[in-house]
Amino acid sequence: MNLISLDIRMLRSLISVVDTGSITETARRLGRTQPAITLQLQRLEELAGTQLFRHDGRRFALTPEGDLVVNYGKSILRLHDELLSRLSAPEIEGHVVLGTPDLYAAYMLPSILGVFKKAFPRIQVQLRCALSTPLVDLVQRGEVDIALVTRMNDFTGGLVVRQEQLVWIGGEGSSAHHENPVPLALLPPGNIYRDHAIAGLDAAGHKWRIACVSESVSGLQAAVFSGMAVSVLGRSAVVPRMRELDVFPPLPKVDLLLYKAPGTTSRAALALHDYLAHYLGLEHEEPAPLGGPSLQHQPVRTRPAGAYGADGDF
Structure with missing residues (x-):
């Protein structure tokens, strides 16, 4: 049996494409170009030695082998991210003010913040609930460190972390x-x-x-x-x-935007920002204990390697 080594970045790209249904969105989230994401998917198929995507009428879907790679890939990423959190967490401490509407505080954030507390036990998070528009003003003034809000028509900036x-x-x-x-x-x-x-x-x-x-x-x-x-x-x-x-x-x-106060250098605030960006970007399934998301595969419209559209969207 020939042993191969799968690049963690390829697995992350694959899972993001499956979750978002879009190469364009994956490229934006991961800070890569669309051709780079496409090449990663093609290279992953080459390394796996099998087709990961198939035609399904006018749509494309994961093959059984593709589904297998996605499910194992999520476990691999969970353990990978958990290890990094466990290695870096003990030395980070501080106080962070997180602003968000009560809608997200009640139904979207509890499990993620619970895992964050275990991974970063020395960071104290103060939750401040308010509507999205005043929260954006507060974070721009530095009165709130991190804000998770709904994008309104006049909002600028911020990182789209999920829909x-x-x-x-x-x-x-x-x-x-x-x-x-x-x-x-x-x-x-x-x-x-x-x-x-x-x-x-x-x-x-x-x-x-x-x-x-x-x-x-x-x-x-x-x-x-x-x-x-x-x-x-x-x-x-x-x-x-x-x-x-x-x-x-x-x-x-609707888009959910993640803001951080201008000029933020606090390691605690940056840790929370990155944590929320990561887990909300994984479509908000229950995170596994000690820092990893436990995700279930969601059927999506996908394309096989070599058949990706010019715009990169699925």
Whole structure:
């Protein structure tokens, strides 16, 4: 049996392409060019000695061998990143203020921050919950070290770390979505969740009224649980007693941006920034203990080596 050595960067590129469905997005996240990512995938197929991608009608998918490489690759990356965290963590200490809307604080960050605390026991994280627009101002003024926010139309800068699918939600047993006009529970004006909800209903000719305005996700949930309104939230915030509704126009995904205060040199802040960028970029599955993500393969549209599009997108 011929022994081969797989470059960790090839595995990271492969997994990112599978998770994002895009060579363009993978190149942006990893700081490489699209041709470089394509060459890595082709080289990985050469080293593996088998085809990792196959045609599936008009689409492309992982072959069984490709799926095997992805699953093992995730375990390899988890152990690799865990080792680096364990080696570097003990000497980093400090205090970091992390700002984020309560939506993400409650449903997206707990498992990641729990793993971060184990990997960096000497770093103290102070969580500050607020809406995205004021948080961007705070991080630009240096009052918040790191901010995870929803991209609004006028935002500039920041690192796109993942996308969140917006969904219509109603309470179990609620008939609010059948009312005319539709009662809505929304965030305050200027929020993109609200903008997409209203634009979608207007485009489809649905009449609507505002039944609840809340800066907190708990207020929106209360309106949904009670059956007084429907709302729009990210899919990660759908909890028991809620259900997704398919009677309204489909909603887009929104970008989540990660900001750090200008001129930040704190090793503690940089460690948290890099940690969040890494794990949120891996599509937010439950991280494994002591610093590694435990991810499940998500079917994606892919292309075999040699058949990648010029724009690099899947």
